[in-house]
Every structure is written in structure tokens, then in C-alpha cells.
Amino acid sequence: MARAKRRSNRSTAQAPGASPVSSRASTPEQQPAVSHAADSCPGCTTESSASFNQFEKENWIRCDVCKTWYHWRCASTEPPSFLSEDEKKDYTIDRIDKWYCKPCLEKEPSRTITLKAPARKSDRKRNYQDYASLNLGLASDPNRWLRMLENKTFEPENFKRMHGSDVTVEWLEEDEDAMTEPILVEKPDGLGMKMPPNDFTVEDVAELVGEEVPVEVIDVASQSASPGWNLGKWADYIELEPEAREKIYNVISLEVTGTKVGDLVLPPKLVRDLDWVENFWPGTRKGKGHAYPKVQLYCLMGVGSAWTDWHVDFAGSSVYYHVLRGSKVFYFIKPTPANLAAYERWSGTELQSSWLGDMVDSEVTKIVLTEGNTMIIPSGWIHAVYTPVDTIVFGGNFLHSYSMPMQLKIRKIEMATQVPRKFRFPLFSKLCWYVGDKYLRDLKTPAGASYPSRVLTSLLALADFLVSEVRILERGSDQAKKEVKEQIPADRVKDPAAVARELRWRVRLAAGNASDDEGSAVKTNGTGVKRKRALEDDHRPRFKNFRPRQWDNTVENAEVGASRVVKAHRPAEDDGTWKERWVEWTDGVADQDGAEAEVKSRTETLVRVRRTGDGLERQRVERVIESWVWH
Template sequence: MARARRRSTRSSAATSSTNANNARASGSSPLSSVATTPEPDEQDTKAAAAAAASTSGLDNSCPGCTGDSSSSLNQFEKENWIACDVCKQWYHWRCAVEDKTLSIDKVDKWFCPSCLSLDPTRQITFKAPTRRSDRKRNHQDYANMSLGMTTDPSRWQRLLESKAGSFKPERFKRMHGSQVNLEWLEDDDDAMTAPIVIETKDGLGMKMPKDDLTVRDVANLVGEDVPVEVIDVANQSGSPGWSLRKWADYIELEPSARERIFNVISLEVSGTKLGDMVLPPKLVRDLDWVDNFWPSTRKGKGHAYPKVQLYCLMGVENAWTDWHVDFAGSSVYYHILSGSKVFYFIKPTPANLAAYEKWSGTELQSTWLGDMVDEVVKVVLTAGNTMIIPRLVCRGWIHAVYTPMDTIVFGGNFIHSYSVPMQLKIRQIEISTHVPKKFRFPLFAKLCWYVGDKYLRDLKGTTAATYPVRVLTSLLALADFLVSEVRLLERSAATEQAKKEVKEQIPSDRIKDAAAMARELRWRVRLAAGNTSDDEGASVKPNGAGVKRKRGEEDFGAGVKFKNFKPRRWDSSIEQAEEEEPKVVHAPRPGEEWKEHWTEWSNREGEGDEVRVKRRTETIIRVRKTADGLERQRIHREAESWAWW
């Protein structure tokens, strides 16, 4: 049977089968490659490559080509090829037949002129016509329709214009690059809880290519033959069969000549010449787990590691990225090199998240999500602007992006130690909702092990490191996660597949005893947070003294002996206690909201019923020598009992 291939005129016959494999779905786009028959075997591929090499070199011709064979085709029109069933030589279908109305899909067996002349008994045959029912059907164009979406490339622009009056003005912080640092993060409780905009890159400690960088430059620096994932904006679905060369050819068309609107939002350039020209903001590098915890000896070629730090995004005029939340709880930095972007943000409140989950992946996705939430905030970014989009609560900011002109953006995702509980929660949501692995943060669990190992080493140091409360809270969540991982290995009820997945994520080059490492990390984090006694043999009481545990619940303080552990003793300790005489005051009795009232206010004296107040204070002062001098710790406790008459 004759082998047929349909390809772009700009691709070579040698790569025909590769393009066909990459485009197995459908060809809704005039720029996508389509396989019209089953994939070729190895012999077919070699024959195609040999034919192209021997007959045309690099000019994409065939043995039947004439000087003006391709003059009627534009650079993005699909090319049909057919192979002789005897000699395996490949021909353009337009060069192989005289009747241009004849469809290649109808051919059963085809022979080239040379093979026909060698054996006159050979005949070109055609497939029998397919039986069709006379019953009328409504045909749906599934290739160009997704959840009710049409193929109109301008519909997003018209939709935004119709909603223009409903957008709330921007109210995110505008900061100077020099203000965006660790001190800001540690001193400002609101830091990294909402998007921020930095007008220029001055003070950010960031490196970017020159703003005259073109898409053709990107292709040359990364590699013209590198495949790239392209999104068809009309239906927000992938368009297969693209390379950076083909993408640059498309971008260089005048906007009016682009029959469809496409977008590139996932080209990761780490390890390329272009990647060497990009350096994320210093705050991002200071926080990024991959930068700070993944071993440098296990990055680069030949090693699998999370490559999500350096993305080059290339959008054309009127491109649109529909509502989404960035993967795996990661935060994002986003720098406009040239052009402009318009962001539309929805705050991730419980009600808005519920609306988003109801909208996502259903027939509602063809409607405007902004009509289902409390408000949509519009933010306009221009060339030179940088935005940082952090995590908030348990989900990221819901956002969509419009491109008013051809634009090049550099950005990346990063995970950090200030929001581990959120990151872990999103990871679990992604697992529970069966999000494909390609859309999750790569090697997330292994990264957590590397992070936990490094923090444990620091906490075990001669001079133990100190961390902000937010970091200690995050580290406790990290330690709990690692302990839950090793528990899967210890449980007989766990499946072998589950145990295998956990084992594969534990980096054996760094961690020899995962169970001991995870539990020691949790114990030391609790100790650093002041939740336990300094005595290793003492019972851990995270909820206060005298907590009674259920039978079988682990007590990780009592009797636990960690390898090479040497407790740090205090050289001197003084304890003082003082109990005041009871006094009578007036205060309101506890009502329905007594928990909130009595937690928020330390002194409830005022109008109300008489109440007898008894107060006791305890002070502990400890001192010890350190390598730098001495350390002094003062612990003050105050307890009150309130009794109404």
C-alpha cells in the first residue's frame, strides 16, 4: 500500500515521519502537521531520508520536481508526499499526478514512472469508496471546538471590550527593585501575599537580554530545530508539529497575514545560550529551592532536575491565555522584555475558588469567569516592568493574560520556604484531581528531601541557625510531609507501587536513613520553635504540658536517640516564680463568641459582673558559652484564672 505524508513545505522529507509522530491528533490549524496514514516503520523512515538526501539535498525537492513546482504554495501550506511501493522513493503528490483534483487519500497502490516502465504489468490502484449512510447527521468540528469555544481569533478581544467597565483598578504594590529583598519579606507580614509590580529592573539584581531581542534571535540561540509547544488561542488547545524555526517564520508574518493566533508560554531555556543571558531577580534566587538546595553536581546534561526557572514566553497581537492557576503552589516572576501584557486577576477567596473549580473543565468554560466571582482586577504591564505573583492561602491567584501587541517575556516558577504548607496542599489537590504529571512541579518530592536534608544539617550545626517564625512553621510542615512519606514504607498495608514511588524520590546520594532523617528534622524544628524541652529524652508536648497521646501514637521526644546527637547544655539556669494576691474586677461573662474575644484581648477588665482574678508569673533565665561569646535566654510565662461569682 502506498505511504502518504502531509507536511509543511518548509520541513524536509527526512523529518517527515518525526513531524507525523508529533502531530497524531488533528490538523485544525493550517500550521500543524498531519499524519494521514499510520506511522512509518524504521525502513520507511530511512527510505524517506535517503530519498530526500540523494535527490534534493536541502531544497526539499523530489525526483519529479520542475523549476516552478512549489511556486503555487505559500510557506505554511501543507505538502503531500507519496512513496513508491517498489523503490520506496518519495515524491511530491503534486509532482506525481497530472490530475490535480485527485486526492492522495484515495490511493491504494502507487508506483513511480521508473518502476512502471520496468514492469508494465504494474498498475496504480485506488481504494474502494467508503459506504456511507443516507441518514443526515450534525457534524461537529471537534478539532476546532473545545467546550463550546469557536475558532474566531478575535472573540477574546471583543469579549474584553464588552467587559471593560467591570474591571477594578489595580491596587497592588508598586515597589523599587532595591526594596524587594529578604529584609522586606521577613519584616512585612503582608510580603508575598499579593502580586507586586516593579517598574524597572534597577535594584532587582536581575540580568536580561537586550530589549531588541527578536523571536528569530531566540530560535538561533536555543536551536531552530528545537520543538516548541504552541497554543491555538481560539480554542486554547495545543497545536502540534512546531519547531522554533517554524515559530519564527510565523512571527515574522504581518499581523494581518496571520490566519490564526498562536501563543508560546512554555519554552524553558535553561542550559542554552539564551538561558546564559538570563538571571532571575536576586530575591527569587535567594528563595528558590532548586537554586539553593538541589545539588549543583546533579544539574545540567544527563541529569533530571526541575527545569522551571527560565521560561521565554512569546505572544502575538491579540493572544489570550485563559483563566488558570500556576502549577504546584509555585510563585512566579515575570519580566516584560518588549511589548506589553494585560493581566486580569481574581483573588483566591473560598467563594472565588469554588467558582473557578465549577467553571474549569466544564461547559461553563466557554463563558466569562469574571461574571461568577466578586471582582476582576486589571493590571497593565509594559516593557521593563517586572511582576512577582506569589501564593496566597492554599491556592495561587487566578489570572488570565491578554497580549495587545507582539511581546517577549522572561519568567519562571519557584518554590520557597515561606509557604510550604500551601505548596504541599496544592500538590495533594493535584494528585487527588488526577492532574497529569507533565502539568505538576517536576520532581517535587525529591526536592523536598534535598531541602529537608540541608535544613537538618544547619540545625545540627555547632552554632544552630535561627529562622523567622514563618520559616519554622513551613519547615514543620515539610518535616511532617517527609515523615508521612516514610510511614508509607513502614506500613504493611501500603501497596508495592506506592512504596516504589516513595523510594524513587529519596535521593540515596545524600540520605542513607530516610526515616531517621525525617523524624530528626521534625524534632529539631520543634525544638527550634520552642515547642519541646532541650533534653532529648523529654517528651514532646506541642500542645502544652501533660498532653495525653492515643495508644500507638508516636512520641518522638521520649527515648529517641539520634545518631551522632550531642545535646547542647546550659551552663547556668535560674527559675523564679511569683503569685499575686487575687483581686476582684468587673468583666463580661463568656458569651457565644467568648473564644475570639478572650484570645484577642489580654485584659478584659471593665463593665460587667464581678470576677476573681488570680495571676501567676514564672521567669527562667539561662546562659551558656558559645563560639562567639555567650547566649542568654529569658523565658517569661504568665497564667491567669478568672472565676465569676
């Protein structure tokens, strides 16, 4: 198949494969004089060179036989005579399938230039909603949003400022409020991250990633995607003076993992420590040739006056956000249940022509980020972003084990508002299965595993989600079953029902809740009245292949102690506080005004031992039982 390339003459026109000549020239006077002989195009003529505007992009096409590159303007003067009139009208470089240069055609006349079959068109109307474009049906006015802000008031910003060295997992474990609201790190020192140099430009992005790489560009006025862009064209647009830009555009979804730009970026250490993709997705299933969630390394490039309307990052993922050059203004709405409900009503409806901040039950908070600032945005926070000057930002999304309830809540909102799959967190369910499987294996180890209460709460939400996926496998429609099954990683999860339900059971045990009732755990007591089956009433294994660890030897002993008489408050029948009083009872705080009571005690001791991989385990459990009798 013929290869076509599109190159920009802002850094000298050169043939594909030629040695790169870099130039930062931005005006005709500053650009070096380059003869068209340097283009290495055998088809160049004086006439074709004179007619070409050096500030336009150059198109190249390669002969499928001799592999020689030609300017398309030199090779496409006339369509081949064998084409029909309709095909001649559509004779463009994008339609070429097989192409041969004139010498190769003359050498072998049987060769034929062919065109690609035209794309099949459908008459069915489609309404594509970009996740970033949350303003359907609005007027094409890029300044409308700014005018909307003129009469708005904002809550004084009081987000926590932190030193990079303090943003650690230990901070998360010790501070209950950690990762519940945005934090700002004014300097990157101590964050353990790596960023490109401060003089890094959009031109550098285009050169390192590839000028021909397609990029999704957002038209700010309509908040919808503008088709036909690649990084070379985007770099040309950025180089224009602001008054020369016909429209205001924004790039917010260029993921650079696996590129030379990606090699220059490393997320903060906290992000890498928490990120599910980093820690739970198998390393053997990442990289080239494997589909996995690539959402860790985004390069965001916006021009002055660009803005992104209210949104929540997909699947409630958290975000790290570093301003390399320029500035950003964030507007935040706290994700309370009422605010999220308002956001759901607002999303994808005619209400999007209105300011969401007027529909929520809390004030909008405004914060300005400048060059060198890093912000971490927790799960679920609703935000809009304004770009006052041309800006380059590096950031990324990550799911983690402290925010699963919020992450699932945002995912439900996405489904309720019919966000297309393209704009949701990629492979979300498969990632959840990998995470659930790993936590289950950790909980099943002989030593067990202990987690902070926030993590246990999050894991319980994860387990409930996986159980809901299993129920679809058991009771859903054929299509629903197919979709769920496709997301289960067969390389790790052989029995999804057992994994999901045992994970839930073990997490509940770890959290101090022994109940694992689900449907079948409800039965009648013989009189038609339903009751929940107590855990101790049923000693059958609950999960396939689950066997409780056995003790090698157990010794029980009971010893009766001496009686004693103390004065204590006698609990009255109608005294509802006696339970709390007697749970915390100690002889040291005996009620001297109380009645005399005889206290008899006995001590029961249980000692058991078993072999372990490292030696022996000995467990001693001692219970003291007291009997109180008033005279």
C-alpha cells in the same frame, strides 16, 4: 541514521555547515538574490530549482556514508524500487532510517535505503488535557473570550509599585504582607536581573536556540496544543502580517536554560535568593545529563489577540514576569479558600465555558503591563492573560520557603483535577526532600538556626508533607511505595522516615511547640481512657542516631530572699480574668485598694558549661519563685 534538517529560506537557503548569512528581509523585494549553487547540493538541477518556492522551508538529508548534504527535493524524486507499494506511499523524509546518495549506491550496490518501523497505533481513546488548555469542549473562536469581557467590571488595581532595589529578602522579613499579592516594578533598575536587548526578536530566539528545536504552540481558540511546530516555523508565523495569520497561536512553555538565549537572561536577585532549585538542588546534579527542574527561564511569545484562560502556575509556584517587547493584560483573582474551591470546581469541567470571575467571592482585578515592566506573582494567585500586541516576555517559576502551605494546596488541586504529570512542577517531591534535608542539617548545628515565623510555618507544612510521603512508604500500596521511593534522593536522604519526623520535631521546637505526637503518641492511662503522652514523660531518643548534647558540668544553687508585704487584689474563685492579671503582675502597679499579702521569694540559679569547637559555652539560668499568702 540519516540526518534530516529543515531550514527557512527567509534568511537565504544555505547548506548545513555553511557560513551563516543573516537577513532581516521580510518581503521578496528586500531579500538578497541567492543562486542555488550557494546551497551546496550536488543533486540540484535546473528543473528542481525552478520548481522550488523560495518562501517554503528547505528540507535537507545527509548521506550516511559520504556525509554529503542534499536537498530532499533533489534526492527523493522516486522511491527505491525495492520498497512495497505501501512503503512507497509513505516515502517521506521523516520515515527515512538509512539513506545513501546515488554515487554511494553505485559504488556499493549492497547498500540499501531503509525506513523506520511505523509507530504502533492504539485504538484506545485518549483525552489529553494540556495544563495551559483549560477550555475543553469550547467553540473554535479566538475572539470568544474577548466578547465575554465586554460587559465585565473589574476592581481598580492597587497592587504595590516598588523600586527594584527594594525588592529584597529584607523586605520579605520585615513586611508581613510581602509576597502575598502581586507587585509591579516599572523599571528593571535595581532588580539585579539581566535581559536581552530591547530589539531582541523571535527571529533571534529561533537562531540562537535552533530552528529545528520543537516548540509547544497553543491554539488560542481551543486552548490546546497544536502539533508539528518548531522554532523556525514559529518565526515564519510571527513574520506574517496579522491579517495573514489563519489562526491565533501562543507560546508559553519554551524553557531556554542551557541555550544561547538562556545565557542572556538572569532572574531578579530576590528570585535567585529564594528559589529552591537554585539554593537546594545539588550543583553536581544540574546541567547536561541530569534531570532537574528547569523552570527558571521561559521565553513567552504571543501575537496580538492571544489569550490564556484562568490558571494557577504549577505547584503554586511564584513567578517573575518581564515584558521585553509589547504589552500584556493580566486578570487576577485572589486565592481565598472560597475562590480556590470555585477554581477547582471550574477546572476541567463544562463550567470552563463560563467566566470564572462570575463564580468567585471577590472582584477580578485588571492590570496592564507595558514594555520594561516586571511583575512578581505570589503563590496561588489565579490569573488569565490577554496579549493586545505581538509580545515577548521572559519569566520563570520558583518555589520558596515562605509559601509552602499554598504551594501544597495548589498541588492538591492539581491532583484532584487530574492534571497530567507532564504539566505539573517537575520533580516536586524530590526537590522537597532536598530542601527538608538541608533545613534539618541547619537546625541540628550547635548554634542552631533561627527563622522568621512565616518560614517556620512554611517549614512545618513541608515537614508534614514529607511525613505523609513516609506514611505511604510504610502503609501504601506497592505501586504507591514505588512512586514515592523514586522521588527520594538517595545521595542525600538515607533514612527518609528519620529525616521527615526529626525535621517536623525540630521545626515545632523552633516554633515554641514541643509536641510531636503522631499515632503512637496516644496511649491509655490504665483505665481505658486515651491521653496524649507529654514530652517530658518520655526521655527516649525519638530519632535514629539522635543524641542530645551533654553538658560537661552543672552547678545548681538556691537562695531564699527576704519577705515583704504588699497590697494586691485577691483572685476570686469565679474571676476568670485573674490569670491574665497575675501573669503580667508587677509590684509597681500594686492594687492599693487590695488586701495585704505576704510575699516570700527564693532564687534558683543553674550554671552549666561545656566545650565547643571554638572554646567554651557557659549557660546561666536564673528563676525567681514567689509565694503569695493573704492575711
